Amino acid sequence: MLLDYADMHALRQLGAEIRDQFPILDQSVCGKPLVYLDNAATTQKPRRVIEALSHFYERDNSNVHRGLHELSNRSTAQYEEARARIARYLGAPSPETIIFTRGTTEGINLVANSWGGRFLGPGDVILLTEMEHHSNILPWQLLAERTGARIEWLPVTGDEGATDPALLREMLARKPKLFAFVHISNSLGVIHPAAEWCALARENGVATLVDAAQSAGHLVVDVAAIGCDFLVFSGHKMCGPTGIGVLYGRQELLEAMPPWQGGGEMISRVGFDHSTFKAPPHRFEAGTPDIAGAIGLGVAAEFLDELGRERIFDHDTALAREARERLAAIPGMRLLGPGTGRAAGLVSFALDGAHAHDVVSLANEEGVALRGGHHCTQPLMRKLGLASSARASFYFYNTPAEVDRLVQTVRQIERFFRG
Amino acid sequence: MNISELYQEIILDHAKRPMNRGLLADATITVPAENPSCGDEVTLQLRVAAGRIEEARFTGQGCAICIASASMMTRAIKGLPCDDAATLMRQVRAGAQGGGPMPAGEISALEGVRDFPQRVKCALLPWEALREALTIP
Numbered sequence: 001m002l003l004d005y006a007d008m009h010a011l012r013q014l015g016a017e018i019r020d021q022f023p024i025l026d027q028s029v030c031g032k033p034l035v036y037l038d039n040a041a042t043t044q045k046p047r048r049v050i051e052a053l054s055h056f057y058e059r060d061n062s063n064v065h066r067g068l069h070e071l072s073n074r075s076t077a078q079y080e081e082a083r084a085r086i087a088r089y090l091g092a093p094s095p096e097t098i099i100f101t102r103g104t105t106e107g108i109n110l111v112a113n114s115w116g117g118r119f120l121g122p123g124d125v126i127l128l129t130e131m132e133h134h135s136n137i138l139p140w141q142l143l144a145e146r147t148g149a150r151i152e153w154l155p156v157t158g159d160e161g162a163t164d165p166a167l168l169r170e171m172l173a174r175k176p177k178l179f180a181f182v183h184i185s186n187s188l189g190v191i192h193p194a195a196e197w198c199a200l201a202r203e204n205g206v207a208t209l210v211d212a213a214q215s216a217g218h219l220v221v222d223v224a225a226i227g228c229d230f231l232v233f234s235g236h237k238m239c240g241p242t243g244i245g246v247l248y249g250r251q252e253l254l255e256a257m258p259p260w261q262g263g264g265e266m267i268s269r270v271g272f273d274h275s276t277f278k279a280p281p282h283r284f285e286a287g288t289p290d291i292a293g294a295i296g297l298g299v300a301a302e303f304l305d306e307l308g309r310e311r312i313f314d315h316d317t318a319l320a321r322e323a324r325e326r327l328a329a330i331p332g333m334r335l336l337g338p339g340t341g342r343a344a345g346l347v348s349f350a351l352d353g354a355h356a357h358d359v360v361s362l363a364n365e366e367g368v369a370l371r372g373g374h375h376c377t378q379p380l381m382r383k384l385g386l387a388s389s390a391r392a393s394f395y396f397y398n399t400p401a402e403v404d405r406l407v408q409t410v411r412q413i414e415r416f417f418r419g
Numbered sequence: 420m421n422i423s424e425l426y427q428e429i430i431l432d433h434a435k436r437p438m439n440r441g442l443l444a445d446a447t448i449t450v451p452a453e454n455p456s457c458g459d460e461v462t463l464q465l466r467v468a469a470g471r472i473e474e475a476r477f478t479g480q481g482c483a484i485c486i487a488s489a490s491m492m493t494r495a496i497k498g499l500p501c502d503d504a505a506t507l508m509r510q511v512r513a514g515a516q517g518g519g520p521m522p523a524g525e526i527s528a529l530e531g532v533r534d535f536p537q538r539v540k541c542a543l544l545p546w547e548a549l550r551e552a553l554t555i556p
Contacts, residue, residue, distance in 0.1 A: 002431070030421065251462055353435070354482060354483070355459075355480070355482035355483060355485075355486075356482075357457055357459075357482040357538075357541070358426070358482045358484075360485045361422045361427070361482075361535070361538070362422060362423060364422070365421055365423055373456075373457050373458060374457075381458070387458050387459075387460070387481070388457070388458050389479040397445045416423070416426070416431075417431070417435070417483075
């Protein structure tokens with residue numbers, strides 16, 4: 001199903017309109033115009049976000065919540081405004097349910113340490129899918145070691161990354177304490193039915209954590225509609241700065257959770273023997289936060305909402321489908337992920353006779369930025385019998401012309417290794 | 420040097436048709452090595468007798484640079500006294516890292532990885548296995 005003329009026109013238009021706002025895209029790599037297709041690793045930043053950071057440091061920089069002077073008031077107001085903006089972006093009931101973290105990884109570690117440490121004990125089960133990123137595996141393994149809880153795995157089968165709904169139903173009926181799953185798989189591009197899975201978990205009294213690292217900037221992620229207990233993501237994968245991310249938690253759960261790090265800003269009263277802590281979200285934000293990062297992330301969220309996340313999703317997935325269709329024609333091509341239906345805006349592939357690092361190195365020489373390797377999903381890759389795969393991941397500033405460059409480049413690489 | 424030049428030398432030939440790939444039934448030393456960051460895995464097997472490497476084979480998966488390096492290495496060390504193999508290992512390690520000249524012969528093709536710091540560990544993985552096999556610190 002190649003793109004028709006109207007589709008092509010719409011895609012070109014969004015890509016072209018928006019590219020001006022991303023200064024980094026206008027450069028050459030190895031003498032060729034950069035084609036940036038590593039958006040699942042990190043996205044580029046629009047001028048508006050870059051300017052928000054420098055504006056903050058040039059005009060408003062001060063610590064939050066503790067100064068009584070003008071600059072502190074300004075930075076506090078902007079920091080809390082960013083929290084409110086993220087709450088709206090996620091359809092969260094209140095800003096108090098939004099905790100700023102360093103990113104997805106820290107958000108999961110926070111939940112594992114605080115919620116898991118308090119509520120999980122020997123024999124309790126944490127249910128994960130076999131498709132999880134290492135960052136949604138290791139915090140639970142560490143927690144399991146500490147508490148005697150254990151991990152069960154929802155199997156993933158085939159290159160398309162299928163899971164069995166009946167089996168999931170069965171595993172949830174055995175009442176694990178938590179079901180933590182990736183919303184969009186970074187290695188295969190599968191989109192999981194988060195609302196359906198969370199509803200099923202809720203029926204069984206199972207808490208849920210959604211890893212929205214790959215979805216938060218690519219489709220409408222509404223925590224009320226999804227009905228999850230926790231949701232985590234990183235700012236840098238949605239046009240925001242690095243070093244800032246978000247944990248959304250259901251209010252009742254956050255209130256019942258102990259702090260996980262101690263420090264300034266999270267206390268009510270500190271004594272020599274005993275201290276009491278602030279209510280969420282500040283209970284979970286010890287020390288001076290990444291104020292500029294949070295403000296930048298708020299600006300990024302606003303930017304994405306202006307563009308329209310439905311439009312972004314349609315754009316990314318149309319480019320990915322087009323790329324997939326054309327890559328399929330290359331000899332020795334093994335395409336991973338579902339391709340249609342539940343597929344996100346990325347294409348993962350393995351080329352017979354060429355290791356992904358060879359593919360990525362040679363693509364770089366053509367100015368095309370891809371990712372290659374195990375994508376921090378080693379258990380999954382091992383199960384699929386793959387040492388590595390190469391991945392092209394799209395965002396709204398990519399264009400059909402860049403899909404052409406990708407396909408040409410991979411064709412060339414295939415001939416290079418075959419020849 | 421660009422990377423396709425590096426590949427086009429002898430490396431691509433060795434990567435496509437590696438020498439000494441496969442299991443060694445009567446190995447006296449077996450050493451697995453891996454690069455966790457990229458997933459390359461090479462297991463080196465040697466048959467050593469009277470201080471000499473009589474046979475060397477490898478199994479595993481990796482990028483073209485890693486497999487070519489394993490292929491060239493096993494060819495080069497077969498028949499060498501262990502001490503000479505250790506010297507060769509040190510020379511290659513220095514050569515890949517830019518700390519000295521690469522030994523002459525086909526192995527010199529690996530010198531190009533100097534320009535690609537991320538790929539140095541690909542080239543050196545089989546040699547790391549050799550280092551461990553010969554118990555060189």
